[in-house]
Amino acid sequence: MSDTYLRIEGLTKRFGASTAVQDVNLDVRQGEMLVLLGPSGCGKTTTLRMVAGFVEASEGRILLEGRDYAGLPPYRREMGMVFQSYALFPHMTVAQNVTFGLRMRKLPKAEVEARLAETLEMVKLASMADRYPRQLSGGQQQRVALARALAIRPKVLLLDEPLSNLDANLRQQVAREIRGLQRAAGLTALMVTHDQDEAMMMADRLVVMNEGAVQQVGTQEELYERPANPFVARFIGHSNLIPGELAEGERLMLPGGGAIRLAGGYTATGPCTLAIRPERVRLCGPEDAGARVVATVEDATYVGAHIEVLLVLPDGTRLILHDPTDGGAARRFAAGDRAGIAWDPASERLFDSAGAPLAARTPVPA
Amino acid sequence: MSRPSKRRTTGLTAGLLIGPATFLVMGALVTPLLLLARYSLNRYDRTNFMVEALTPENYLRFFYDPFYTGVLWTTLWIALVTTVLCLVLGFPIAYRLARSQSRWKSVGVLLVILPLFIGSTVRALGWMGVLGRGGLVDSTVAALSPGSSFPLLYTPFAVVVGILSINLPYMVLTLQSVIEGIDARVEEAADSLGADPSRRFWHVVLPLALPGLATGGVLVFILAMNAYATPLLLGGARFQMMAPMLFREYAVNNNWPFAAAIAFILMVTTLTLTAASSAFVQRRYKAA
Numbered sequence: 001m002s003d004t005y006l007r008i009e010g011l012t013k014r015f016g017a018s019t020a021v022q023d024v025n026l027d028v029r030q031g032e033m034l035v036l037l038g039p040s041g042c043g044k045t046t047t048l049r050m051v052a053g054f055v056e057a058s059e060g061r062i063l064l065e066g067r068d069y070a071g072l073p074p075y076r077r078e079m080g081m082v083f084q085s086y087a088l089f090p091h092m093t094v095a096q097n098v099t100f101g102l103r104m105r106k107l108p109k110a111e112v113e114a115r116l117a118e119t120l121e122m123v124k125l126a127s128m129a130d131r132y133p134r135q136l137s138g139g140q141q142q143r144v145a146l147a148r149a150l151a152i153r154p155k156v157l158l159l160d161e162p163l164s165n166l167d168a169n170l171r172q173q174v175a176r177e178i179r180g181l182q183r184a185a186g187l188t189a190l191m192v193t194h195d196q197d198e199a200m201m202m203a204d205r206l207v208v209m210n211e212g213a214v215q216q217v218g219t220q221e222e223l224y225e226r227p228a229n230p231f232v233a234r235f236i237g238h239s240n241l242i243p244g245e246l247a248e249g250e251r252l253m254l255p256g257g258g259a260i261r262l263a264g265g266y267t268a269t270g271p272c273t274l275a276i277r278p279e280r281v282r283l284c285g286p287e288d289a290g291a292r293v294v295a296t297v298e299d300a301t302y303v304g305a306h307i308e309v310l311l312v313l314p315d316g317t318r319l320i321l322h323d324p325t326d327g328g329a330a331r332r333f334a335a336g337d338r339a340g341i342a343w344d345p346a347s348e349r350l351f352d353s354a355g356a357p358l359a360a361r362t363p364v365p366a
Numbered sequence: 367m368s369r370p371s372k373r374r375t376t377g378l379t380a381g382l383l384i385g386p387a388t389f390l391v392m393g394a395l396v397t398p399l400l401l402l403a404r405y406s407l408n409r410y411d412r413t414n415f416m417v418e419a420l421t422p423e424n425y426l427r428f429f430y431d432p433f434y435t436g437v438l439w440t441t442l443w444i445a446l447v448t449t450v451l452c453l454v455l456g457f458p459i460a461y462r463l464a465r466s467q468s469r470w471k472s473v474g475v476l477l478v479i480l481p482l483f484i485g486s487t488v489r490a491l492g493w494m495g496v497l498g499r500g501g502l503v504d505s506t507v508a509a510l511s512p513g514s515s516f517p518l519l520y521t522p523f524a525v526v527v528g529i530l531s532i533n534l535p536y537m538v539l540t541l542q543s544v545i546e547g548i549d550a551r552v553e554e555a556a557d558s559l560g561a562d563p564s565r566r567f568w569h570v571v572l573p574l575a576l577p578g579l580a581t582g583g584v585l586v587f588i589l590a591m592n593a594y595a596t597p598l599l600l601g602g603a604r605f606q607m608m609a610p611m612l613f614r615e616y617a618v619n620n621n622w623p624f625a626a627a628i629a630f631i632l633m634v635t636t637l638t639l640t641a642a643s644s645a646f647v648q649r650r651y652k653a654a
Contacts, residue, residue: 054554074557075566081558087551091573100569101559152559 005030011060020046022212033189037199038209080149084161088133095129101152123147159191229355233275240319242274256315260293263345264360271353278322280347284340291340297333406626424627437606445590448529452537460541490599520602528596533586544578580647
């Protein structure tokens with residue numbers, strides 16, 4: 001790709017016998033926010049720390065504007081890092097924290113002052129310049145950490161779980177602020193999070209990681225609509241995964257008995273996994289012609305936007321589905337009811353035993 | 367149970383818990399000190415030894431005799447030198463131990479603590495074997511250039527080495543716990559902001575470790591000021607420090623009043639310098 005700014009090539013990290021990061025390849029474009037997303041221990045933080053230079057890569061290259069950064073110590077990398085714990089200097093005021101990087105660069109005093117004023121203005125902390133970190137709230141500390149990283153005008157902004165120490169009601173607001181600042185400054189940013197909503201809200205593109213390896217790279221819509229494997233399907237949007245045996249191209253035989261009428265026709269046969277999203281199905285009567293499978297309602301909880309319905313398939317597989325609340329009280333399901341589950345071909349994802357998506361033979365109607 | 371009676375019970379329990387310690391402190395610390403203070407104002411007499419009096423002459427004798435003030439100076443500079451050396455040598459070890467994530471860390475800590483299991487007298491004897499005439503250093507020098515000898519025993523150097531080896535573990539352990547309290551991410555933050563290792567040390571690690579350096583320094587300084595066995599065994603007959611001199615006045619010369627005065631001078635000097643240094647560090651820390 002011609003507009004690649006930061007390129008990560010074959011990045012691998014081994015700790016003794018275990019591999020924390022396995023052959024990660026990423027291209028980050030200038031001004032883009034790329035979010036590494038995955039469960040804890042998936043290698044996302046280690047990847048970020050290798051880019052920052054805190055962890056030495058076992059293999060691979062980190063190329064910034066074509067220059068290999070792998071051998072450089074962190075203090076020569078010009079990457080601004082925002083830590084999960086903020087890691088502010090407790091013995092320095094807000095102003096001293098923010099100007100630390102500038103003073104280390106021995107910038108002229110006037111320039112330091114100008115950038116301090118400008119940066120504090122950006123994060124709306126101008127009135128806090130003489131406070132110590134312990135005198136600030138969590139949200140304010142977070143903004144100091146951001147300001148400190150932005151002040152050095154970093155080549156890449158690195159964000160390690162920047163929102164996880166904030167109150168839930170503050171998170172969305174701070175996420176938007178960070179995104180706004182990053183966009184306004186045209187900064188290339190790499191962020192790590194385990195929180196899907198956070199990632200969806202902040203990213204230009206996402207990288208889903210699991211067990212040290214990249215599972216899929218793409219926009220929010222690509223990951224949601226076309227997950228590359230069952231892991232991504234479940235991690236992004238909580239798909240229900242139903243293992244079974246593909247028979248006659250259009251029936252999924254459940255291992256414990258029973259079958260699901262698939263929406264698309266498939267050429268493959270053999271073991272595979274069906275992924276369906278909770279919000280992409282309709283519940284109907286068990287005799288309804290559209291029902292692809294009939295299940296027993298085990299529990300139904302009204303949560304506002306929808307009713308969360310827990311269903312059990314004939315073979316014992318449990319599913320969580322969302323029944324819209326605007327359907328009227330007349331057709332609500334209660335524990336013990338039998339319900340048909342229906343969905344469109346476009347909402348159906350089938351993966352083969354290796355985890356690769358299977359294409360439907362019959363063209364999927366738009 | 368009603369509220370007042372409950373409060374009375376907890377008050378009683380607290381009293382019972384604090385009681386023994388209070389009694390111990392009063393009985394074992396304050397009373398002997400008061401007694402010593404009283405002794406130091408008594409008069410010494412060759413035939414009657416201690417005579418009841420209220421005189422400052424023991425203190426005056428100490429400060430007017432250059433021999434005794436000389437001993438105080440020697441004690442002070444030996445204590446200062448060993449404290450500074452302890453800080454300089456102890457910090458890298460403590461830092462390494464504190465930041466280590468290796469499974470050998472506990473072995474390292476054990477190696478630091480291990481010398482504390484051996485008393486200072488025994489260790490001084492060990493140093494005599496290393497530094498003395500015909501000892502390890504001397505015989506090595508003699509073997510390399512025959513005819514020459516290099517006895518280091520009975521020099522201030524031997525005393526400094528001896529005290530250093532005893533005090534270093536205290537310093538390392540104190541500093542280690544303080545450095546472990548400094549978030550490693552803070553150092554990484556400095557690193558990513560462009561501070562090379564030396565500037566990271568001066569601007570971030572050192573200021574944050576300063577309270578620990580002060581605590582360790584005070585601890586080691588007090589130990590050095592009061593060192594007894596080490597200067598006695600490694601310093602030789604002509605080398606004098608306060609604690610051995612105090613003991614000689616007390617046990618050999620039977621001059622209890624003068625010994626008591628020396629004890630007070632030593633204690634007050636140590637306390638004054640300790641208080642001054644912590645006040646200085648506290649002000650520095652607040653200002654930083």
